Amino acid sequence: MKVNELTQYPEFTCVNESALSDKEIECGYVGDLLSWVMGNADAGCAWVTIQTHVNIVAVAVLVEMSCIIIPELAELEEETVVKATEEGIPIFQTPKNAFEICAWLGAQGIK
Amino acid sequence: MGYNMTFDVESGDFATAGQASRKIKKKLQDLGISSKIIRRIAIAGYEGEMNLAIHSDGGQILLDAEPGVITLRLEDTGPGIGNVDLAMTEGWSTASDSVREMGFGAGMGLPNMRNNADGFEITSRPGVGTKIKMTFDL
Ligand SMILES: Nc1ncnc2c1ncn2[C@@H]1O[C@H](COP(=O)(O)OP(=O)(O)O)[C@@H](O)[C@H]1O
Numbered sequence A: 001m002k003v004n005e006l007t008q009y010p011e012f013t014c015v016n017e018s019a020l021s022d023k024e025i026e027c028g029y030v031g032d033l034l035s036w037v038m039g040n041a042d043a044g045c046a047w048v049t050i051q052t053h054v055n056i057v058a059v060a061v062l063v064e065m066s067c068i069i070i071p072e073l074a075e076l077e078e079e080t081v082v083k084a085t086e087e088g089i090p091i092f093q094t095p096k097n098a099f100e101i102c103a104w105l106g107a108q109g110i111k
Numbered sequence B: 001m002g003y004n005m006t007f008d009v010e011s012g013d014f015a016t017a018g019q020a021s022r023k024i025k026k027k028l029q030d031l032g033i034s035s036k037i038i039r040r041i042a043i044a045g046y047e048g049e050m051n052l053a054i055h056s057d058g059g060q061i062l063l064d065a066e067p068g069v070i071t072l073r074l075e076d077t078g079p080g081i082g083n084v085d086l087a088m089t090e091g092w093s094t095a096s097d098s099v100r101e102m103g104f105g106a107g108m109g110l111p112n113m114r115n116n117a118d119g120f121e122i123t124s125r126p127g128v129g130t131k132i133k134m135t136f137d138l
C-alpha cells in the first residue's frame, strides 16, 4: 500500500496532506522508546507511536520511514505537524489503538 | 572529499536536537555515500546529539569526511560520566522522568552508537567533560 492510499480509509486522517506521496509502506513498526525504534525499525515502515512531540519527526527522517500513525486520536503538538510537513513525513491520526492499527495494516498485506 | 562540519548543541534543547544529524545526513547524501552507511551515521549522530541535549552542559558535534572514512566526534564541557562501563550498559540511564516520558532514557544510546560505528572510543572525566569518537569505514 502507498502512503497516499491510506487517506481513502475514513478512520485514518492525515494531518499534513502536503507531505503525502506515493511512497510505499514497506512494513510496520510499533514503539515509543526512541532509541529502540531508531535501532530496530526498518526504512519505509509505517511507525505507530503514542509519542507526539517534535522529536518523532527527527526519528522518522533519520530512519526514512514512510509515515507516522498516532493511535487513539492522541493530540499532536503543532510544532510536530509543522516540522513533519517541512520534512515530508506524513502523520496520520486514528481512533484505533496501536494493536488495532497493526492488525488492520496486516490485513492490508503489510508485513 | 575532505570535508568537515561543526554543530553546537545546547543543553536542554530538545526541540531542535536532531537538526545536526539531519544536516549531516543531507551532506553525506550529497557526497554520494551509501544509504546503509548514512543510516548508521545518522542514528549514531542523533543518539549523540540527544545525549548532549539531555545529559551534558552543552557541546559540539564534529563531522569529518575523508576518503575511506567518516569520523564523528562528540565533545562536551561537562558534567562528565563517573562510570563509563556502567553508562555503556544497555538499559542503564540517569534520565529524568520527564525525559523518559518523551521516549528518551531507554539507556540504549551509547550501545546504539557503539553498534552502529566501526570504531568507538569514549573518554570522560567528571567535572571536565565527555569525548566520543566514532569512525565509519566507507
Ligand atoms: N554527554 C554525556 N554527559 C554526561 N553523561 C552522559 C553523557 N552521555 C551519556 N551520559 C550518561 O550515560 C547514560 C547512558 O546514556 P545512553 O546510553 O545514551 O542512555 P540514555 O540517554 O537513554 O540515558 C546516561 O543516562 C547518562 O547518565
Ligand SMILES: [Mg+2]
Pocket: B047, B050, B051, B105, B107, B108, B109, B110
Ligand atoms: Mg542517550
